[in-house]
Amino acid sequence: MMFEDLxxxxxxxxxxxxxxxxxxxxFLYIGGVTEYNVILGQLLLTDFTVIKVMLVAVVVGMxxxxxxxxxGMVELHPKPGSIGSTVIGGIIFGMGFxxxxxxxxxxxxxxxxxxxxxxxxxxxxxxxGSGLFAAAYPTLDEKVLSKGVFKSMTIPDALKIxxxxxxxxxxxLIAAVxxxxxYFGL
Amino acid sequence: xxxxPYIAGAGIGILSWIAFLLSNKPLGCSTAYTRTSGMxxxxxxxxxxxxxxxxxxxxxxxxxxxxxxxxxxIGAFITSVAVGGFSFEWVPTLFGDAFGYDTGLRLAVAFxxxxxxxxxxxxxxxxxSGHGISGALQLAISSWIAVIVFFLSGIVSAFIIYGxxx
Numbered sequence: 001m002m003f004e005d006l007x008x009x010x011x012x013x014x015x016x017x018x019x020x021x022x023x024x025x026x027f028l029y030i031g032g033v034t035e036y037n038v039i040l041g042q043l044l045l046t047d048f049t050v051i052k053v054m055l056v057a058v059v060v061g062m063x064x065x066x067x068x069x070x071x072g073m074v075e076l077h078p079k080p081g082s083i084g085s086t087v088i089g090g091i092i093f094g095m096g097f098x099x100x101x102x103x104x105x106x107x108x109x110x111x112x113x114x115x116x117x118x119x120x121x122x123x124x125x126x127x128x129g130s131g132l133f134a135a136a137y138p139t140l141d142e143k144v145l146s147k148g149v150f151k152s153m154t155i156p157d158a159l160k161i162x163x164x165x166x167x168x169x170x171x172x173l174i175a176a177v178x179x180x181x182x183y184f185g186l
Numbered sequence: 187x188x189x190x191p192y193i194a195g196a197g198i199g200i201l202s203w204i205a206f207l208l209s210n211k212p213l214g215c216s217t218a219y220t221r222t223s224g225m226x227x228x229x230x231x232x233x234x235x236x237x238x239x240x241x242x243x244x245x246x247x248x249x250x251x252x253x254x255x256x257x258x259x260i261g262a263f264i265t266s267v268a269v270g271g272f273s274f275e276w277v278p279t280l281f282g283d284a285f286g287y288d289t290g291l292r293l294a295v296a297f298x299x300x301x302x303x304x305x306x307x308x309x310x311x312x313x314x315s316g317h318g319i320s321g322a323l324q325l326a327i328s329s330w331i332a333v334i335v336f337f338l339s340g341i342v343s344a345f346i347i348y349g350x351x352x
Contacts, residue, residue, distance in 0.1 A: 007210045016208050017250035020201055021257015024213065026265040027201070031194025034262055036278035043337075043344035049191050054318055054333075056195025061202035061323035074206040079311050079321055081328020089310025090332045094339020096306050098347055100299025101278065103314040104307055105215035107300075108255050112262030114274040121293040123219075125300015130216075131223040132301070133308040134240035140309070141239075155325040166325055182187060 002073045025109050028053075034109035036101035036117070043098050048186045055174045066167050076154070083148030100125065202320060211250055212324065214316030216307035218255040220244045223304075284348060310336075 006012065025034075031053040032038045041047025068074040097103060102110050102122050110118035133140075152158035156166045198213070205213050224246025228235040235241060266272040276289040285291060307313040310332050312321060318336065321329020345351055 001210065003208060003210075006208060013209055013250050014248070014253045017253035018257045018260075020205055020209070020213070021254035022261035022264070023201055023257075024198060024254065025258035025261025025263075027194040027197040028258065029262040029265045029271070030197075031191050033194070037280040040278075040280050040344060040348075043340045044348060044350060045341065052191035053195040053198070054314070054322075056192050057198035057202070057319045058323045060196045060199025061319065062199075062325070064199065064203040065206050065323055068203065068207060075210065076324050077210075077212050078324045078326035079317070079328050081311065081326075081331060086310050086328050086332045087335055089306050089308070090335030091306070091339045092302055093306030093310050093313070093332075094336045094341075095343045096299050096302030096304075097314075097336060097340040098299070098343030100296050100303050101281070103215075103303065104219055105255070105258055105313065105315045107303075108215070108258040109262035112259045112264075113266035114272050115278070116274055116276045117278065117292050117296045121296025122300045122303075125297040125302075126219045126304035126307075127223045127226065127300075128297075129301040129304020129306075130219040130308055131227060131304075133305050134220060134223065134227075134238055137238070137240040145309075150327050150331075152327055155327060155330070158327060163325065170325070 001075055024105070025112060028106055028109040029113060034102075034106045034113060034115075036110070036115065039101050039103075039106065040098070048181050052178060052181065055178055059171050059174050062167055063171065066163055069163075078153040080153065081150045082145060084144040084146060086150075088144060096129070198319065199323070202323060209250055212316065212320030213254065214251055214312060214320055215255050215258070216304075216313040216316060217244050217249075218252040219304055220308055221246050221249065221252055 028034050032049050033053050038047055038049050042050035065074060069076060100122050102118050104126060107118045107122040107126065111123065156163040159166065202213050205211050220240070221244055224235055224241045228246055235246065263272070277287045277292040281292055310317065312329065312332060314336065317329040317332040322333055
């Protein structure tokens with residue numbers, strides 16, 4: 001892995017985090033995805049901006065990150081998951097996504113461009129929800145989160161194949177979805 | 187054709203390269219709220235807060251991801267001011283046109299949605315950035331399942347809220 005000394009430098013890392021965040025916030029705003037109307041438009045299937053931004057980020061990110069991984073420059077950090085955690089948590093998240101109209105990243109960007117519902121409703125609600133989860137965690141971890149743990153971390157691991165045999169088809173598939181959305185004027 | 191979603195998406199993809207290379211971290215946002223929630227709780231309950239098992243995993247301190255979320259706020263602020271898009275707004279127009287421009291109603295709904303979002307993102311171990319972008323680009327199984335469930339549940343919920351099917 002490259003830049004290991006830099007990874008250990010905590011103060012510099014905070015500055016890098018802030019700088020990456022600044023650009024991230026700028027891109028989220030330019031893409032339009034810090035708007036409630038755009039996010040709800042996606043969930044109501046009338047505006048496909050959110051899916052476009054995400055799919056393009058995934059394709060560009062995937063090619064670069066796997067290219068660096070193939071050269072031993074970076075390490076992957078896939079998250080473990082389970083039915084109890086990923087699926088049940090995902091259902092709750094989706095309900096929150098539709099009711100709030102922002103997610104944890106875009107809500108911060110929305111506050112940045114003056115959305116006061118994002119600040120006084122969204123951020124405070126997310127803080128309360130996170131606190132409730134922390135309080136319930138020991139019980140949830142034992143009874144729910146540990147149910148149906150996924151056996152593999154990544155799709156190439158599960159298939160036991162060279163990751164590029166997955167990366168390339170995924171990129172082609174995503175490009176086809178994007179071309180389809182543009183073709184139909186969505 | 188509107189190229190802005192493509193420019194934004196490509197920019198975020200490149201930021202994820204930089205995050206992996208310089209910080210050995212995927213982009214993600216939801217743990218920043220857990221840490222902040224812990225910091226607030228510590229003001230009232232003191233050291234006992236840090237003994238909670240979840241705050242042992244995610245200590246209530248300012249870390250890389252916390253700075254990232256702070257950066258998202260500042261970055262969107264600067265960009266919106268620069269392009270003349272900054273404006274204070276209590277009720278988004280889509281919501282207001284459907285349910286009325288009542289600030290109290292919108293804040294109550296947003297607060298309820300925020301609680302679900304805070305619970306759900308930590309329950310699922312990530313959000314639209316951590317699972318939806320960073321996890322998906324790593325081809326993580328948990329993340330592809332998470333992002334599909336996020337959108338399916340979000341679409342069903344939005345259709346119910348806006349009464350699309352009746």
